[in-house]
Amino acid sequence: MGGGTMATLSRTSQALISNWTFKQGGLDSSSEYLDTNDLPTDVHRDLLKNGKIADPFKDLNELSVRWIADESWTYRTSFATPSSNAKPGTKTVLEFGGLDTFASVYLNGKLILESENMFLAQRINVANALGAYGGQDNVLEIVFESARKRGLELLKEHPEHRFIVHQTEISRGPVRKAQYHWGWDWGPLLLTAGPWKPVVLETYVRRIEDMWVEYDLNNDLKRAKGKMFAKVDESEGKVRFELKKSAGADVIMRLDGRVEEGIFVVPFDIDVDLWWPHGYGSQSRYAVCATLIADDGTVIDEIKKTVGFRKVELVQEKDSIGTSFYFRINNIDVFAGGSCWIPTDSFLSQVTLETYRNWMEIAAEGNQIMIRVWGGGIYEHDAFYDAADELGLLVWQDFMFACANYPAYPAYLKSVEEEARQNVRxxxxxxxxxxxxxxxxxxxxxxxxxxxxxxxxxxDPESWLKTNFPARYLYEHLLPKIVSEETVGVPYHPSSPFGNGTSTTLKVDPKVGDIHQWNVWHGEMKPYQLLPKMGGRFVSEFGMEAYPHMETLEKSITLEDDRYPGSMAMDFRNKAIGHERRLVSYVAENYKIKYDLPGYTYLTQVMQADAMSWAYKSWRRQWGMSGDRRCGGVLVWQLNDCWPTMSWAVVDYYLIPKPAYYAIKRAMKPVDVGVTRKFKNWTMRPADKLWTRDTSHVDMKEVWEDVEFDVWVANSLAKTEGKIVVRFISVRTGVDVYPSLSEDVTIGANGTTEVINGRKVKLPGARDSNSPFDISQVDPFVIHVSLTIEGNCVATNVSWPDPIKYLNFSGRGVEVKVSSDNASAIISAKRPVKGFVFRERQGVKLDDNGFDLVPGEVQKVVVKGYRGRELEWDYVGK
Known part of the structure; x- marks a missing residue:
């Protein structure tokens, strides 16, 4: 993983996985030792294994385990001394992949390591501390102090610093631990401790510590010229480098390196196939191998990795709006639509390699291009990046700082520098x-x-350390310095959001940098229909909450009496401040409210999906054409959850997609069509031009009549020809109220093609200003647009008259037919349907969900894991 695996040649490697025990307290504690899970593990999982706590992911149990964070915990195992330890020149090393967080390590009663950074791997040569081979086992003990208590102590030790943190209590500020462990507005307060990464015993004479590749591509991107490097603990012997097109392919290059400043180096200049983002080309990767060979020809060590050759640019150029912000990969502009990523579990040690792979597949299958690794979590597992490489997902990688004013005293700076260099490498x-x-x-x-x-x-970076914002030294000096020294060709951005120093964007600046748009949900709680006008040069956060599917709720809320919206257990699980008012407000503002759990769950999901559709389609429209990139990308907050809950995630903890996931998938198709009508805000409208404040004297005639709409095509591919058909369909009757429009269109390459702008259509049955308002005589209609290329319908979209709750959805005439092999379902309707949703659960897979239906069109859904009779569905008005 991490692009490669170690070969066990003269090196022996023993993972200390099993036969661990743990107890509450330090070494001198009289508490009973209990069995642990196999490593890696953490204290909550081990207590749960022994029946000492209830499952923190269920009901209110999180509250009953908070005491764990204030205790010390000791882990212990024993192991035999390797036979090779007695050989002259042999090094025997204990490697700790990650210790969470304040850890003192003892070997045979002697302190060998003190660690206080969860993000660091540590290596200790213990050759002289081991017992004789064949004798008594060696005893390894690790004492983990309370991270919370130690954080509070550090606050007192550094009164010179103004500690400020958001989301959590202040003790996390000086602690180099995953910040979300203190709880966040989507996750529980579960302050873990323990060996969260593997512990390995190695013996060797010499080893390759690291191997990497640096290169530049020539102008036509067909050749890569650069160097391969191997860092060896001693610069004796030789290192032979090999490069292959893939692991089993023929060798392209085999050369011995020369020593430069203690590092083995070999230059190369070769023809290459490029690595491309998902949807833009193949993900070509090359196998690189470095072999350490002694003077007598003996192979001592070997390391293998995979690399991909690509060119990356963050384009920030002055334009008519301000300064652009978008990515150019291999000289191709790429609209970076995707998601923000939080750690996929509160208990990281239980996440499997398969889980990482499954998450990345979900993103790629959802037509997402970019995943942003958020700064309050972890530098992710090697398997995460391996899967992203293979599937063509672009990774925006934050350093691990979030929502705080961090310190910069010398010991902290030293730890952060080691953390940053180790993880960048x-x-x-x-x-x-x-x-x-x-x-x-x-x-x-x-x-x-x-x-x-x-x-x-x-x-002057040194002067920044003397201010009350010393972390500027980290973000604008130390971290960019490390990135430039340890990598080639990867841009650095000081913060998200950040406006190039002109805006640091509590006041969102849509003209420069990236923005976090939280005036929908948080802030002003604007209608999500206004999102198209609330974008920026790159929207790196925004979101809308929704419940997960019922199966997930029922797993985490175990008592039937608690299974209703607003129960104590439900409210406790949702960590977003004000969610009781915010979520129900958005639902009630747009939909006819239901308060039973299945009904309310469904409405939150359809509402979230609607918000995603407004955002992704409209902001992708603003991608524009080459030279006029108004918006360079959009990343929803968030892709995933760290526990089963209701949140902004578009896929829940159990990897079950919400309808919003599919809304993004449709909006990010290689070729997509969009239609929208001019939004008229029915929630706050001025009663009279003389009024100086908004009121609610709403005349729905004014909201619904004089429909003005736009149609456009978004395209990530080459220039092509297509046909647009626009229909106007009565919501009440399902009959087309106006003749359809049909236009042939030339679709521009890698950009947005505007087809219809500002076309106006009258509302059938609209009254004159002096007539009584008779809702039965008004006939609101949907606008349905389809895009056909070479005779195939490649995309559709529906624009609804808002608000949905005022529409009559009786007699929809929905029909679902399941194929004889249960592999697909065909859905149709006699009248327009809003938000058709199959109820999903673990173990099933759909290729689409949460879509709208119109008469005369059918929707085919590929189904895996269901039998036809098991399908259940909802739609608005069902």
Missing amino acids: RIRNHPSVVIWCGNNEDYQIVERYDLEYRFKEDK
């Missing part, structure tokens, strides 16, 4: 990683609390 040869970002939302802390930040006036 670990993932630097993954072609998927296309940007490093300093933090998540820390500059908003600066702006909100008026911390000292003189971007233009003060360019």
Whole structure:
């Protein structure tokens, strides 16, 4: 993983997986030792294994386990001394992949390591501390202190720093631990401890510590010229480098390296096939091998990795709007539509390699291009980046800082530098990683609390350490320095969001940098129909909450009496502040409310999907054409959950997609069509031009009549020809109220083609201003658009008259036919249907869900894991 695996030649490697025990307290504690899970593990999982706690993911049980965070915990195992330890010159090393977090390690009663950074791997030569081979086993003990208590102590030890944190209690500020463990507005407060990554015993004489590749592509991107590097613990013997097209292919290049400043180096200049993002080409990767050979020809060590050759640019150029912000891969502009990623579990040690692979497949199958690894989690597992490489997903990688004013005292800086260098080196040869970002939302802390930040006036990094915002030293000096020294050709961005120093964007600046748009849901709680006008040069966060499917809710809420919206257990599980008001407001504003759990769950899902459709289609429309990129990408907050809950995630903890996932999938098709009518806000409308404030004197005639609509095509592929058909269909009767429009269209390459702009259509049955308002005489209609290329319908879209709740959805005439082999379902309707949703569960897979239906069209859904009679569905008005 991490692009390669170690070969066991003269090196022996023993993973210390089983036969661990643990107890509450330190070494001198009299508590009973209990069996653990196999490593990696953590204390919550081990207590659960022994029946000492209830499952924190169920009901209110999170509250009953918070005491764990204030205790110390000791882990213990024993192992035999390797036979090779007695050989002259042999090194015997204990490698700790990750210790969470304040850990003291003892071997045979002697302290050998003190660690206080969860993100670091540690290696300790213990050759002289082991017992004789064949004798008594060696005893390895690890004491984990309370991260919360130690954090509080560090606050007192550094009164010179103004600690500010959002989302959680302040103790997380000085602690180099996954910040979401303190709880977040989508996750529980579960402060873990334990060996969260493998512990391995190695013996060797010499080894290759690291191997990497640096290169540049020539102008036509057909040749790569660069160097391969191998860092060896001693610069004796020789290192032979090999390059292959793939692991089993013939060798393209085999050369011995020369030593330069203690590192073995070999140059190369070869023809290459490029690595492309998902949907733009193949994900070509090359196998690289470095072999350490002794003077007598003995093979001592070997390391293998895979690399991909690609060119990355973050295009930030002055234009008519301000400054652009988009990615150019291999000289092709790429609209980076995708998701933000949080850690996929509160208990990281239980995440399998298969789970990582499955998550990346979900993203790729959803037509997503980019995944942003958020700064409050972890530098992800090698398997995450391996899968992203293979599937062509671009990775936006935050450094692990989020929503705080972090310190910069010397010991902290030293730890952060080691953490950053180690993790940049670990993932630097993954072609998927296309940007490093300093933090998540820390500059908003600066702006909100008026911390000292003189971007233009003060360019001296040393002076920043003396301000009340010393972390500027991290984000604008140390971290970019590390990225430039350890990688080639990967851009760095100080923060997300960040406006190039001109805006640090508590006040969202749509003209420059990336933005987090939270005036839908948070902030002003604007209608999500306004999202098209609330974008920016790159929208790296925005979101809308929804419940997961019923199966997930029923797994986590075990008592039937608690299974209703607003129950104590349901409200406790949703960590978003004000969710009780915000979620129900958005649902009630748009849909006829239902308060039974299945009905309310469904409505939240359809509402979230509707918001995603408005955002992704409209902001992708703003991709524009070459030279006029108004919006360079959009990343929803968030793809996933770390526990079973209701949140902004578009796929839940059990990898079950919500309808919003499919809305994004449709909007990010290689070729998509969009239709929207001019939005008229029915929730706040001025009663009279003389009024100076908004009121609710709403005349729905004014909202619904004089429909003005646009149609456009978004295309990620080459220029092509197509045909657009626009229909106007009565919601009440299902009859076309106007003749359809048909236009042949030339669809421009890699951009947006505007087809219809500002076309107006009258509402059938609209009254004159002096007539009584008779809703039965008004006939609101949907606008349905289809795009056909070479005789095949490749995309459709429906625009509805808002709000949906005012429409009559009786007698929809929905029909679902399941194929004889249960592999697909055909869905049709006699009248327009909003939000047809199959109820999903674990173990099943659909290729589409949460779509609208119109008469005369059918929707085919590929079904896996269901039998036809098991299918259940909902739609608005069912």
